[in-house]
Amino acid sequence: MLIGQSPSIQALRKRIETVARTQPSVTVLIWGPSGSGKELVAQEIHRLNPLTSKGKFIPVDLSYVPRELAGSRLFGHERGAFTGAHDRRRGAFEEGAGGTVFLDEVSSISLEFQGMFLRVLQEREFSPLGSVRTIKTNARIIAASNENLWEKVQKGLFRQDLYFRLKVLQINVPPLADRKEDIPLLVRHFIKKHAAAVGCPPDLDVEEGVYEELASRQWPGNVRQLENVVIQSLASAEAGKKLRVRNLAPEGIESIPSRDGITASLLDLPYPEAHKEMQRIFREMYWARKLQQTGGNVSQAARLGGVLPASLHRMIRSSHIQARRMEND
Ligand SMILES: Nc1ncnc2c1ncn2[C@@H]1O[C@H](COP(=O)(O)OP(=O)(O)OP(=O)(O)O)[C@@H](O)[C@H]1O
Ligand SMILES: [Mg+2]
Known part of the structure; x- marks a missing residue:
């Protein structure tokens, strides 16, 4: 369905x-x-x-x-x-x-x-x-x-x-980035669909903030990727309790957003906002890649990108997404 x-x-x-x-x-x-x-x-x-x-x-x-x-x-x-x-x-x-x-x-x-x-x-x-x-x-x-x-x-x-x-x-078929308002419905659907397999109730409680967190991600792999994140997250949620923000698998964060996805959603924003958003997406894509290459080592990643480690630390601190990624490391 x-x-x-x-x-x-x-x-x-x-x-x-x-x-x-x-x-x-x-x-x-x-x-x-x-x-x-x-x-x-x-x-x-x-x-x-x-x-x-x-x-x-x-x-x-x-x-x-x-x-x-x-x-x-x-x-x-x-x-x-x-x-x-x-x-x-x-x-x-x-x-x-x-x-x-x-x-x-x-x-x-x-x-x-x-x-x-x-x-x-x-x-x-x-x-x-x-x-x-x-x-x-x-x-x-x-x-x-x-x-x-x-x-x-x-x-x-x-x-x-x-x-x-x-x-x-x-x-x-539109990318998930163009219909993020569907995320809560999709998440509920996937919980029901996979509940039996991961051993959680099909009506598992979802903590406030989970949908917002998921809606803030880019989803280059679209609904399939969201489904994978739900499965992985259910597996780490404490049995039968609640799906919490901290259970959420970090996928969809560091992956590279598709160009079409970016342009489609950005072209509707006022220029200053679109420009800022584009810079933010680029900054995150860029450093996610460098951090991936260095296995999460910030100093090495900074060196690869030609900036001082302190600057990269600052960028990470100002970026919700990267900070979370680092916590998980
Ligand atoms: N709107 C939706 N509602 C419910 N489930 C969905 C929806 N869209 C996708 N899915 C689920 O997401 C997964 C991926 O969907 P599907 O295989 O149809 O994508 P696809 O575009 O064919 O992917 P690929 O390009 O990788 O072949 C499937 O498990 C599918 O059931
Ligand atoms: Mg297919």
Whole structure:
């Protein structure tokens, strides 16, 4: 279930409903930063259309599939199609008949398979590797990417015709940084979701200040990262009591915020504030990196950055976030 009440999540829900009403033969491209909920959005589109909801939802993560296997995973193969192909195997487009095939990180498909993929989108048919048979598919194809596909097209790594074919029906998933008001709802949801596994009550008390602290972080890894922080924090909360600020795992603090995340939220501020905020983000990113490189040693980090240790200590003191990080060290 897609949790959130922020304006951007409400708009996303509307968009999902509109898209889900289209015929399954219409391909959908979901764009959004990593961990923002792209697969969840795809599952909603699958669930809301009566022509796909009875079939399977087949996720294929193309970013981890070695190049040779990607073709087989998508199109299937005949026995002996390549070394190691001992048996015939059905691919995602066959398995997903009457359902949905979700292609995560579609930008990773090699040029070789992009042509075959285009054929599936255009003709709704394909041939398993090593076969001349033609198989029809009626699966809804939903592709996701967190990379700028157009840049890949310009570098010659992604076919332009495939790009235009994919982007007809596009959904953008906003970064968590643009919907921080959803953090309390998401945290409650994740507590309930993981309570049993970590052995805490599903309605665990949350100390005042926890949501504020989490909302002050950058979340380059978006909702997935928030979920991880909740799991880690639950594990360190005293059994059955309260989730306290001091239990919060320090993640999301020192990681580097995404450029898009920064610009999107900063561009709405008055210039002096935006400028100050940008400097603060940069200062924190910069020193978090240096401190990471030196294992938290302030003098060494200062030397690496070309300032006096006293100056870095001052910056750390004036920065809530770094100070907390140091306490944990
Ligand atoms: N709005 C939301 N409500 C509830 N759970 C969410 C929401 N968004 C994301 N999640 C949860 O966060 C985790 C990451 O989401 P998901 O896998 O859909 O992201 P993704 O964009 O596909 O990530 P990646 O780019 O890493 O593939 C999942 O456990 C998912 O259930
Ligand atoms: Mg994903």
